[in-house]
Amino acid sequence: MPIPIHDPNHAPGxxxxxxxxLKAAVAFIAAVCLCLCGLLFLQLEQxxxxxxxxxxxxxxxxxxxxxxxxxDTFLQADLVLASLADWIQDDGFGPSTRPRLHQIFxxxxxxxxxxxxxxxxxxxxxxxxxxxERLHRGPGVADRDYxxxxxxxxxxxxHVGPAVPSRQNGEWIIPVSxxxxxxxxxxxxxxxxxxxxxxxxQFFKSFNIDDQGEMALALSDGTLLAxxxxxxxxxxxxxxxxxxxxHQHASMGAGDTDLRPSSDxxxxxxxxxxxxxYPLVVTAAMSEQAIxxxxxxxxxxxxxxxxxxxxxxxxxxxxxxxxxxxxxxIEADLRKAQEALELIATHDSLTGLANRRLFExxxxxxxxxxxxxxxxxxLIMLDIDFFKRYNDTYGHVAGDHCLAEVAKVLKACCHRKAxxxxxxxxxxxxxxxxxxxxxxxxxxxxxxxxxVIDKHIxxxxxxxxxxxxxxxxxxxxxxxxxxxxxxxxRTDAALYQAKHSGRNCVAALSREGAFDAxxxxxx
Numbered sequence: 001m002p003i004p005i006h007d008p009n010h011a012p013g014x015x016x017x018x019x020x021x022l023k024a025a026v027a028f029i030a031a032v033c034l035c036l037c038g039l040l041f042l043q044l045e046q047x048x049x050x051x052x053x054x055x056x057x058x059x060x061x062x063x064x065x066x067x068x069x070x071x072d073t074f075l076q077a078d079l080v081l082a083s084l085a086d087w088i089q090d091d092g093f094g095p096s097t098r099p100r101l102h103q104i105f106x107x108x109x110x111x112x113x114x115x116x117x118x119x120x121x122x123x124x125x126x127x128x129x130x131x132x133e134r135l136h137r138g139p140g141v142a143d144r145d146y147x148x149x150x151x152x153x154x155x156x157x158x159h160v161g162p163a164v165p166s167r168q169n170g171e172w173i174i175p176v177s178x179x180x181x182x183x184x185x186x187x188x189x190x191x192x193x194x195x196x197x198x199x200x201x202q203f204f205k206s207f208n209i210d211d212q213g214e215m216a217l218a219l220s221d222g223t224l225l226a227x228x229x230x231x232x233x234x235x236x237x238x239x240x241x242x243x244x245x246x247h248q249h250a251s252m253g254a255g256d257t258d259l260r261p262s263s264d265x266x267x268x269x270x271x272x273x274x275x276x277x278y279p280l281v282v283t284a285a286m287s288e289q290a291i292x293x294x295x296x297x298x299x300x301x302x303x304x305x306x307x308x309x310x311x312x313x314x315x316x317x318x319x320x321x322x323x324x325x326x327x328x329x330i331e332a333d334l335r336k337a338q339e340a341l342e343l344i345a346t347h348d349s350l351t352g353l354a355n356r357r358l359f360e361x362x363x364x365x366x367x368x369x370x371x372x373x374x375x376x377x378x379l380i381m382l383d384i385d386f387f388k389r390y391n392d393t394y395g396h397v398a399g400d401h402c403l404a405e406v407a408k409v410l411k412a413c414c415h416r417k418a419x420x421x422x423x424x425x426x427x428x429x430x431x432x433x434x435x436x437x438x439x440x441x442x443x444x445x446x447x448x449x450x451x452v453i454d455k456h457i458x459x460x461x462x463x464x465x466x467x468x469x470x471x472x473x474x475x476x477x478x479x480x481x482x483x484x485x486x487x488x489x490r491t492d493a494a495l496y497q498a499k500h501s502g503r504n505c506v507a508a509l510s511r512e513g514a515f516d517a518x519x520x521x522x523x
Contacts, residue, residue, distance in 0.1 A: 021334060022321060029317035033310045040306045044299050048292065052269065055291040059271030059284055062207060062215075066282040067273040069203060070217055073114050074176060074278050077193040078158045080108050081178045084118070085156075085191055088180060093120055093189070098129050105131035116166060116173045116194035121147065123189050136168050141190075150179040150190050160278055163197060163225045163235050172197040172235065174217075174225050197226050197235075204228035210290030212266050220279040348423040350400055351407030359422040359430060363484050366434050370478040378433040378441035378475035379491040382448065385468045385503040387427035389461035402457060402467060403427065409451045413444060430491075438475035438508055445471040445506040453504075468504035470495060475508075 084104065091097050105118040109131040120129040125142030127135055141147050146161035153159075161175045173194035180188040204215045205228065217226040224235055267288040274281045324334065346358035354362070370377040384390070384406060391399040403423075410421040410429060420432040431448075433441055449469055457467035472495030474487065490509050498507035 021324060024338065025317065025321055025324060025334070029313060029320075032313055036306050036310055036313070040302055044295075044302065047298060048295050051292055051295045055269050055286055056271070059269060059286060060273075062209075062284045063271045063273040063282055065207075066204075066215065066217075066284060067275055070200075070280060070282055071275045071277055073195065073199070074158075074160065074275075074280070076112055077115060077176045077195055080112065080115075080118070081158060081176065081191055081193050084108070085178050085180060088120070088191065093122075093128055101129045102131070105129060114195050114199040116171055116196045117168060119168075119192040119194065121190045121192065123187050125190075128189065130168065132168055138167060141167070141192075144175075146175045146177045146192065147190050150177060151187060153179070154185075155179065156181070158278075160219065160280060162219065162223050166194055174200075197230075200226035201228060201230055207284075209284070210287050212268070212287035212289060214268065214283070214285040216283045218281050218283065220274065220281055225280075348407075351404055351423050353407050353410065353421050353423045353429070356422065356424060359420065359424070359432065360484070362420050362432060363487075366432065367478045367482070367484055367487075370434070371480055371482075374477055375435050376437045376475050376477050377487075378436040378438065378473065379487060380431040380433065380441055380445050380448070380471055380473050381424065381488075381491045381495045382429050382431075382445070382469045382471040383495060383499065384427040385470055385499075386459065386462050390459055390467070393459075393461045405455055405457060406452060406467075406469065409448055409455065413448050413451060433475075436475065438473060441473040441475050442506055442508050445473050449504070449506055464504065470498040470503045471506045472496070472498050473506065473508040 087104075088101075093101060101120065105120075109115045109117055115131075118131040119127070121141055122128050125140035125144070125147050127137070127140060130136065144161075144164065146159055149159055149161065156179055159177050159179075161177065163172055163174050165171065166173045174197060175192055175194055177190050177192045180191055182188045200217055204226070207215065209215065209228075215228040216224060218224050227235070268285040269288070269291060270283060270285045272281055272283040346355055347353065348355045366377055369375070384402070387399070387402075390402060394402075406429065407421070407423065410431060414421050414431060418434045422430040422432065424430045431444070433444065436444075449471055452467060452469050455467065459465065459467040462468060472491050472493070474491040474494055476482070476487070478487070494507045494509040497509070498505050501507060
């Protein structure tokens with residue numbers, strides 16, 4: 001009587017045999033779904049960054065146009081004040097000249113649409129001449145900031161002060177003023193040009209920004225002069241608490257910030273630019289909702305498509321698992337396919353470098369080629385210093401990121417196609433260098449060491465405070481009497497000597513393997 005394949009007392013025993021394959025199938029389906037989701041995430045993140053970068057460019061162009069217009073506006077007013085100041089210095093502003101001054105003031109205001117009016121005040125702040133038909137008879141302007149500024153400062157250059165309501169008719173204006181002196185250089189009065197705040201409001205409205213966007217003109221210290229949307233309560237308020245003034249030095253010409261909440265809770269991208277000729281800054285802010293409106297639509301469509309694909313993969317997997325349960329032949333075929341995939345898996349999934357299997361295969365090939373052509377073969381082995389402490393301090397996720405960063409350095413330093421960068425195991429890496437002598441290997445090793453330092457990866461558990469690596473080099477011309485094991489052992493011995501010498505260095509072992517022939521670069 002033949003021995004039964006299955007235990008007669010436990011009929012479902014076949015399911016136990018298929019259980020590992022079923023788990024592998026489920027894991028594979030889950031991995032495919034995760035990969036699809038990961039690719040979706042990467043695609044959406046790249047698309048989002050593109051949209052944000054496009055918004056940065058648009059913000060830079062917007063602030064540039066705003067700054068140019070603002071500078072032209074103030075420059076025109078300043079030129080008017082300069083010409084009037086020269087005329088007044090020559091002819092004075094006595095009773096006989098005031099009618100003519102009034103006519104000149106009126107013509108200047110008519111020629112510049114941004115001007116609310118021109119005003120002349122004596123040294124006591126009393127009204128002398130204006131561009132309006134009737135001279136204001138109310139209190140003077142001795143209490144105004146711009147008047148006090150010129151009383152206390154001998155400078156004759158134009159001064160831009162905080163926005164104020166005009167005492168002529170109550171309209172909000174931005175004062176641009178100049179000091180007037182008598183022939184002896186004493187304070188004689190103030191010449192003022194009032195720029196309409198409504199002019200900037202109309203100018204801001206000419207730009208197409210979203211309803212939640214903001215545009216503003218302010219003094220370099222953050223004092224608000226004009227704003228869209230207009231809010232009278234905000235005028236004159238210091239904006240020092242705003243992000244752009246916290247993180248951008250006033251001497252900078254232009255800049256922008258990341259998307260972050262504003263004081264009203266709306267997430268915006270802020271851009272600013274300082275005027276070259278005046279202590280003013282223009283700012284523009286676009287809301288995240290407007291910047292990413294198209295991205296949200298694409299994200300929804302892509303997510304829907306991926307969700308349908310994932311659903312299809314899951315349904316296919318369910319059918320596949322049922323087929324596995326019903327057919328041992330399919331199970332065997334899938335195992336063979338899995339083994340075939342394992343044979344062709346030659347790269348490390350975390351770092352993207354070649355794995356040990358590919359390294360051993362390439363080493364055998366290069367050994368044979370080097371023996372035939374009598375060419376030098378070099379090997380660099382490197383180890384991340386205090387990596388266990390790094391994992392203990394920052395966690396394994398950060399450790400994986402650290403390994404990936406070191407792998408990027410290796411890829412960037414290996415320029416030749418024949419060079420092979422390998423993740424040898426754990427935190428240990430190797431670089432196989434055909435047709436390279438010891439000097440060339442040490443030069444590349446030193447380049448790798450410095451490149452890792454230049455990454456400035458913080459490692460508080462390391463004596464240097466940053467992530468470093470130790471490297472060992474060995475080179476020789478292989479022959480039929482040499483073995484790959486000895487080649488690796490000698491390179492590993494050089495690595496050990498580098499670590500024994502204090503880490504963060506490059507060490508090389510002589511052809512004879514004597515440590516007294518050690519060469520080490522300066523740390």
